[in-house]
Amino acid sequence: MAHVHIPALLRAATAGREWVEAPGTTVGEVVAGLEELCPELQGRLVCEGRLVRGMAIAVDGEISSMGLLEPVDGETEVQFIAAISGG
């Protein structure tokens, strides 16, 4: 079970919960598991197999370069954060 941080704007879909546990060995699977638990999240994090616009994934505090394919394990924290570029 990865620990998934729910962005504040989407917490209506998780009854206000900031953290939700979801199964999976990759971020993609975790999101699928999450959508099963909280159907209202469908299309809000991942749409047509891609992260929604402007969003990036952080795994254990670091921005992931593999996106939905990033491996996770039971201790992993997954966050959906704003995509940033920098100057």
Next chain:
Amino acid sequence: MSTSSYNVIGTRPPRHDGADKVTGRAIYAADFQMNGLLHGAMVRSTHAHAILKRVDTTKAAAFPGVVAVVTADDFPQTPDRIVDLGEGETPVSHLRGNVLAKGKVLYQGHAIAAVAATSLQAAEQAAKLIEVEYEPLPCVLTAVEAMAAGAPLLHGGDTNVTAHVHHAMGDSEAAFAGAAIVIEREFTTATVHQGYIEPHAATVLWNNDGRVNVWCSTQGSFVVRDVVSCLLDLPVSAVRVTPTEIGGGFGGKIPVYLEPVAALLSKKSGRPVRLVMSRRDVFEGSGPTPGSMMRVKMGADADGKLIAAQAFLAYEAGAYAGGMVGAGAMCVFAAYDIANQTIDGYDVLVNKPSTAAYRAPGAPNAAFATESVVDEIARKLKMDPLELRLRNASREGTRRADGPKFRRVGCVEVIEAMQAHPHYSAPLGEPSHAEAKRGRGVAIGYWFNIGLPSSCVISVNADGTANLIEGSTDIGGTRTSIAMQAAEVMGIPVDRIHPAVVDTDTIGYTGVTGGSRTTYATGWAAHDAAQDVIRQMKLRAAKLWQAEAVEFADGVFQAGERQMTFAELAGKMSETGGPVVGQASVNPRGAGGSFAGVIADVEVDTGTGKTTILRFTAVQDAGRAIHPSYVEGQMQGGSVQGIGWALNEEYWMNPEGRMMNASLLDYRMPTILDVPMIDTQIVEVPNPAHPFGVRGVGEANIVSPPAGIANAIRDAIGVRLYHLPMNPPAVAAAMGGQK
């Protein structure tokens, strides 16, 4: 491990491109020459917001010397879709619409048409003959106005707000109720420009074989390749981008402006075409970075522990969505461990050029607000401002409101270094005249390192040197800092490595020079490529010596009694199997991130309101300083840009949305006379996620200077300023209000 355990890292060798750059030989984008070159000129909007009723190019096309004229209609009208071409996800229609307006202009300076002619003079004269008929629309110039009900809408719909970011943890409202002190203030900052000295320039040849060749000044050659191919509806492999030397970028040379237009002109004319922006074009048609309005509320207990914080951030996006507020919202309280936070950020369309990244984009605005409020809390609690910051500093395990926990970071170490710095305890000295007052301010700030892919190839030469190629355009000596990391691994002096930045056909995909990633990520690729070289060379030595295992240390290969230097073994390449070429590509996670802080002493002339920087110290965590001179250079450069942002720089717009100060005379960037020496102190808290511990250092240094100077002015005159820039009239007015 201390720096001294390295042979190359931490030293200050001369840069490889030094001779070219001090003799005028280095070729920047506008220097690039080609036979048969045509010169281009653009027509830009004279209105900030208008419907384009008619664009008539007939007269221009007939002008002597003119070979081609293009408008937005010349782009292939592919269906709109969302693409991510290195600048974040954007609809193609926005990229296309920004390089040549279609249907509507959204800011004064918005490109409308372009001409290519046999001379620049002919192109410029012909461009004046293009007739543009506008139907002016009301314009909106600040985020606050653009969010108001009834504001003119840039892209239709029912709002100019293109994104709302919201982060929350804990319960800030409840926590405020229990705070001993709560401060809430509102801040605004003006739109500012990155201000690189080299204007944008590009030359494009659409060759007869169908390939499009681009030579340009860019922070990301692969971004240019991808945008050009996307807008021209070509496969990416049809476009080859050769990055020339680049005269500064700071984020403003990530967006693509000229290249797709020059490509259209080249396609029509069958000849190479060069487009160069004037300084006015740079101000009106590129960059800038957002002006903003921010409301920050923070609460602390009586011991100075910050317990709650709220931020409302409204940042200008400019003419298209995708501004800098996302990062601003992530950074606004990043320096502090605060359990209860609520952050709201709004990305708001206004009739100004589409905003671009500028060194830690979004963070200096936010830090101006936060660090001013923190300063006020320290004053109210009569606490030393650094002590208060230290008490609340982010450290390993601190969670940001947007979710992630910090790994090992150097916030505490930066604050401690500021406390220990002689500057912090030095007397301020007597004011230079009766009307003058002196003050000292401090501030801290944070910025990320982004990851993104980088590639590197190293070929060994028989004389014991190596050629290193990579794809990160070198804006501040990164060829050398990258080569140094390879040299360290290979155990040879860095002058035996010849680094080169090559075109997009020649090297694997490499992300932009930006996001504080080049020395970090491309340096990592160089480290890995060098290890690949050493691995192969060990096999060669094993073959030569018929040895099972070969060791390598400090540039010497060894098996039992037998030894050979790198150079000796390189001389035996051909007899042991031919050339040795090492390569690597990496795609690291964005990692680490850098904290930085400033101590600023100012003298304010209470008669004129003019602020003089007396002494300035910048402290930054570099993780590991590969080339300390260039780390210091980044810190000094970021500091002085921050000083400009604090004291003078602003887009000065009239109500019609016309920039009234689009020259380097009137847009006042700091000169050498405006600033003192900038003291630097590098802190090294190695980044556990990098082979050498590198943290990117390009950006965090601009985050805290405006706030530090604001706090110093407050210290001097007893009045706080809530708007940037704090120019003489603003300071004088603030003091007047006090009296």
Next chain:
Amino acid sequence: MKKTYVSMQLNGEPVEFLAEPSQTLLECLRDTLHLTGTKEGCGDGNCGSCCVMLDGTLVTSCLVLGVEAEGRTVTTIEGIAAGQKLHPLQKAFIDHAALQCGICTPGFIVAAKALLDQEPDPSEERIRLWLANNLCRCTGYDKIVRAVQAAAKEIREEKQA
């Protein structure tokens, strides 16, 4: 418009070229004579990246017409090194990391040389005053001042030796 014939001394050699009456010396140097070491940052005299010496006087070449150079002597960044030997300023800029992107560097070196040719031992204040028309956005100027000071010292020592 008819072009005008211009002849001048450029970096110690005679050159001849045709200039449009409205063309600046900067454009003539860069586009006609293909000496692109002199840079254009603003075109209106406010950045200093186009600095050259005209008859021994420091000018911003974007504010001089090409035709005005007739019969005169021009020195650009390309004429600062003595063959293979870099000028002490050029060497000091490299050694002191006084350039990052390097676009301002030719202008700074030409301008600083003009100062050191007249004043071998300028104070920091004097250096800053002299270079106040040269903008650099990358370095924060600290290392530029130090490079000029170091070069001045080296030139003085060379002269004594």
